[in-house]
Amino acid sequence: LTALGCGQSVEEYFLSGKSKYYSADYQGAILDFDQVIRRDTLNAEAYQLRGVSKYILEDHLGAILDLDKSIELNPLAIASTYRFRGLAKLRSEDYKGALRDIKDGNNLDPPNASYYPLGVAKYNLEDYRGAIIAFSNSIGQDSTYASQYGYRGMAKMALKDYTGAANDFNRAIEIDSSTVDNYSLLGVCLQGLEDHLTAIKVLTRAIEMDPLNSEAYTLRGVSKHQQGHYIEAITDLDKSIELDPSAGISYMKRGRARYELGDHYGACVDFSRAKDLGHLPAEVIFISRCN
Numbered sequence: 501l502t503a504l505g506c507g508q509s510v511e512e513y514f515l516s517g518k519s520k521y522y523s524a525d526y527q528g529a530i531l532d533f534d535q536v537i538r539r540d541t542l543n544a545e546a547y548q549l550r551g552v553s554k555y556i557l558e559d560h561l562g563a564i565l566d567l568d569k570s571i572e573l574n575p576l577a578i579a580s581t582y583r584f585r586g587l588a589k590l591r592s593e594d595y596k597g598a599l600r601d602i603k604d605g606n607n608l609d610p611p612n613a614s615y616y617p618l619g620v621a622k623y624n625l626e627d628y629r630g631a632i633i634a635f636s637n638s639i640g641q642d643s644t645y646a647s648q649y650g651y652r653g654m655a656k657m658a659l660k661d662y663t664g665a666a667n668d669f670n671r672a673i674e675i676d677s678s679t680v681d682n683y684s685l686l687g688v689c690l691q692g693l694e695d696h697l698t699a700i701k702v703l704t705r706a707i708e709m710d711p712l713n714s715e716a717y718t719l720r721g722v723s724k725h726q727q728g729h730y731i732e733a734i735t736d737l738d739k740s741i742e743l744d745p746s747a748g749i750s751y752m753k754r755g756r757a758r759y760e761l762g763d764h765y766g767a768c769v770d771f772s773r774a775k776d777l778g779h780l781p782a783e784v785i786f787i788s789r790c791n
Contacts, residue, residue, distance in 0.1 A: 508535075510535075510536055510539050510540050513532045513533075513535040513536045514532070514533075514536045514543070514545075514546060516532045517529045517530075517531075517532030517533045517536060517546070517549065517550075518549065520532060521549050521552075521553060526553040526554075526556050526557050527553075527557065529549065529550070529553045530550055530553050530554065530557075533546045533547075533549060533550035533553070534550070537550070542573055543573075544569075544570045544573035544574040544577065545570070547566045547567070547569045547570035547573065548566070548567065548570040548577065548578075548581050550566050551563045551564075551565075551566030551567040551569075551570060551581075551584065551585070551588075552567075552580070552584050554566060555584050555587060555588050555591075558591075560588040560589075560591045560592045561588075561592065563584065563585070563588040564585055564588045564589060564592070567581055567584060567585035567588065568585070571585070578608070578609075579604075579605040579606070579608035579609035579612070580605065581605075582601045582602070582604040582605035582608065583601065583602060583605035583606075583614055583617075585601045586598045586599070586600075586601030586602035586604075586605060586617060586621075587602075587617055589601060590602075590617055590620060590621055593624075595621045595624045595625050596621075596625065598617065598621045599618070599621040599622065599625065602614060602617050602618045602621060603618070606618070613637075615634045615635070615637040615638035615641065616634070616635070616638040616645075616647075616648055618634040619631045619632075619634030619635040619638060619648070619651055619652070619655075620651060622634055623651055623654065623655055626658075628655040628656075628658045628659050629655075629659070631651070631652070631655040632652055632655045632656060632659075635648050635649075635651055635652035635655065636652065639652070644675065645675070646671075646672040646673075646675040646676035646679065646682070647672070649668045649669070649671045649672035649675070650668070650669065650672040650679065650681070650682055650685070652668050653665040653666075653667075653668030653669045653672065653682075653685060653689075654685065656668060657685065657688065657689060657692075660692065662689040662690075662692035662693045663689075663693065665685075665689045666686055666689040666690060666693065669682050669683075669685050669686035669689060670686065673686070678709075680706050680709045680710045680713060680716075683702050683703065683705050683706035683709065683716075684703065684706045684713070684715055684716050684719060686702050687699045687702045687703040687706065687716070687719050687720070687723070688719065690702060690723075691719070691722065691723060691726075694726075696723040696724075696726045696727050697723075697727070699719070699720075699723040700720055700723045700724065700727070703716050703719050703720040703723065704720065707720065712743055713743075714739075714740045714741075714743035714744035714747060714750070715740075715747075717736045717737070717739045717740035717743065717750075718736070718737065718740040718747065718749060718750045718753060720736050721733045721734070721735075721736030721737040721740065721750075721753055721754070721757070722753055724736060725753065725756060725757050725760075730757040730758075730760045730761050731757075731761070733753070733754075733757040734754055734757045734758065734761075737750050737753055737754035737757065738754070741754065746777060747777075748773075748774040748775075748776075748777030748778055748779030748782060749774070749779055751770045751771070751773045751774035751777065751779070751782070752770065752771060752774040752779050752781060752782040752785070754770050755767040755768070755769075755770030755771045755774065755782070755785070756785075758770060759789070764789075764790075767789070767790075768786065768789065768790035771785050771786040771789070771790055772786055772790070774786075
């Protein structure tokens with residue numbers, strides 16, 4: 501055995517690193533694998549376990565570099581090497597690379613295929629139908645995680661399947677009622693289904709959970725506007741603008757409510773502000789109503 505400092509051999513450092521890895525002492529494992537790789541640059545497993553440890557500690561670039569090396573040394577690596585590299589790429593927003601790696605990992609180990617990250621990659625690549633299939637497969641494996649219903653709901657919403665999306669967001673809320681975004685997204689679906697009364701109730705719950713949620717105020721203001729409650733809509737949109745003065749859509753929606761109340765000057769001020777913030781529909785309205 502090759503001796504290292506303090507009398508420890510490469511193999512002793514390797515076994516110590518593995519022991520720390522499986523005991524969830526990932527920082528300690530990395531230090532041991534550093535010692536191994538310093539003397540044995542062809543140890544694919546040391547790179548693999550160090551890469552996974554770095555991923556778990558959220559050093560995603562470091563993880564990718566180590567897993568690259570592990571795969572270079574052993575192209576027929578175990579499936580988890582490709583999967584973890586795919587996860588690291590997913591966290592680094594390299595969605596195409598993540599998709600390739602997760603697929604490779606699944607092909608190497610079909611019985612234990614990982615569908616959730618596959619769905620996340622496809623969703624971010626705007627392959628919404630593919631994402632729905634992946635999340636459905638993930639739910640088939642284990643239906644107890646709210647996030648997979650939330651993601652599938654967003655994919656359905658992108659395809660304007662508001663009924664299917666609303667069902668998924670409701671299921672996500674049943675599993676975990678603490679995620680505010682699911683209430684806001686459910687509100688959007690209900691608006692798409694023109695059920696503004698229920699949307700207002702759902703968005704009110706989102707605001708109760710997060711009183712600083714400017715988007716929820718905007719959405720609730722939209723539904724109140726659709727119900728003909730223009731003054732209440734303006735109150736919500738005032739609050740949204742107070743929380744996020746850069747949201748052009750809030751100015752445009754408030755301008756619409758003001759216009760309905762006959763405050764054409766106030767409406768045009770809002771349309772102009774929305775236009776200046778880059779909200780293109782407001783520019784069209786400003787040109788048609790305020791010139």
